[in-house]
Amino acid sequence: xxxxxxxxxxxxxxxxxxxxxxxxxxxxxxxxxxxxxxxxxxxxxxxxxxxxxxxxxxxxxxxxxxxxxxxxxxxxxxxxxxxxxxxxxxxxxxxxxxxxxxxxxxxxxxxxxxxxxxxxxxxxxxxxxxxxxxxxxxxxxxxxxxxxxxxxxxxxxxxxxxxxxxxxxxxxxxxxxxxxxxxxxxxxxxxxxxxxxxxxxxxxxxxxxxxxxxxxxxxxxxxxxxxxxxxxxxxxxxxxxxxxxxxxxxxxxxxxxxxxxxx
Numbered sequence: 001x002x003x004x005x006x007x008x009x010x011x012x013x014x015x016x017x018x019x020x021x022x023x024x025x026x027x028x029x030x031x032x033x034x035x036x037x038x039x040x041x042x043x044x045x046x047x048x049x050x051x052x053x054x055x056x057x058x059x060x061x062x063x064x065x066x067x068x069x070x071x072x073x074x075x076x077x078x079x080x081x082x083x084x085x086x087x088x089x090x091x092x093x094x095x096x097x098x099x100x101x102x103x104x105x106x107x108x109x110x111x112x113x114x115x116x117x118x119x120x121x122x123x124x125x126x127x128x129x130x131x132x133x134x135x136x137x138x139x140x141x142x143x144x145x146x147x148x149x150x151x152x153x154x155x156x157x158x159x160x161x162x163x164x165x166x167x168x169x170x171x172x173x174x175x176x177x178x179x180x181x182x183x184x185x186x187x188x189x190x191x192x193x194x195x196x197x198x199x200x201x202x203x204x205x206x207x208x209x210x211x212x213x214x215x216x217x218x219x220x221x222x223x224x225x226x227x228x229x230x231x232x233x234x235x236x237x238x239x240x241x242x243x244x245x246x247x248x249x250x251x252x253x254x255x256x257x258x259x260x261x262x263x
Contacts, residue, residue, distance in 0.1 A: 001027040003038050012042050157227070161185040167241055167259040173197065176258055178221070180207075180230075180239055187232040189218065196223040201246065208240045208252050209233035210260075215240065215252045238262045 006012060006028060014020050015028045032039045156162070162183045169176030177195030182188075196205055205221035207230055219230040221241065240260040242252045 001031060003031060003035050006031060006038065007041070012038075012045055016042070016045055156183065156186070156188060157181040157190055159183060163263075165239060165261045165263070167239060167261045169259050170257070173258040178241060178259065180261070182232075182239075182263070187234070189230045189232050190227050191221060191225075191230055192227055193221050193223055193225045196221070196241075198223050199243065203243055204246050204248060205258075206242055206244045206248050206252070208242065209236035210238040210240060211235050212237075217248070217250070220248050236263055 001011075001024070011020065011024070011028060015025060020028070032042060157164075162181050165180040165182060167178045167180060176197055179192040179195075181190040181192075191207065193205065199205070205223060207218040207221050208215040209218050209231075210216075211233060212235075216233050216236075217231070218233060218239075221230070222228065238260050240252065241258055242249075242254070243256040243258060244253055
């Protein structure tokens with residue numbers, strides 16, 4: 001093993017990180033002792049790795065420091081004093097390699113934590129996007145159903161058999177209007193109540209069919225509704241709208257009659 005092969009094969013870095021066999025380490029130590037320039041390159045690598053390690057060092061929690069102090073106190077042993085004025089070259093190399101390995105481990109831990117957070121954020125964003133997509137699909141489905149219902153209702157009144165009837169308000173409600181679409185062929189009734197003024201929460205509109213002088217309930221009539229289906233009553237002579245208590249009534253309140261039309 002010579003200096004050229006050590007540099008070209010990147011063996012100095014592997015030696016510094018402890019990735020070589022014992023035999024290779026011994027050979028590199030011998031070459032380093034015999035080549036001052038190669039040793040200078042190796043020391044430069046040491047300094048660079050140590051700098052990276054210190055820049056990315058993580059301060060341990062205070063609890064670890066306390067635990068270490070307590071452990072030393074409980075042992076009650078004095079540490080053997082050693083001469084550290086002149087460490088051996090091999091010991092210094094081993095220390096440097098350990099420091100570099102620890103620094104790289106810290107960098108790897110930080111990188112892993114960062115990638116985990118990024119992955120977790122991406123997972124959360126994907127889940128939120130999926131929920132938004134499901135909500136949008138539900139809204140779209142509701143819109144499609146509403147459109148289908150409305151479209152069928154409009155088709156039901158755009159028919160030559162449909163008779164449109166305008167129910168104008170009387171003197172009590174002169175500004176109110178409603179349009180009833182009666183189809184005797186299909187026995188259906190649709191009412192546009194957009195012209196009816198809003199009522200208090202404890203009141204509602206109700207429509208009645210007059211058959212031989214008897215008022216028959218056709219259903220509640222919400223205000224400001226484009227098209228609402230009501231009951232078809234055969235042989236009705238007129239249609240009538242009254243104001244009743246919320247929930248409707250089983251018989252019309254005649255004094256609250258606001259509109260009627262003859263068929």
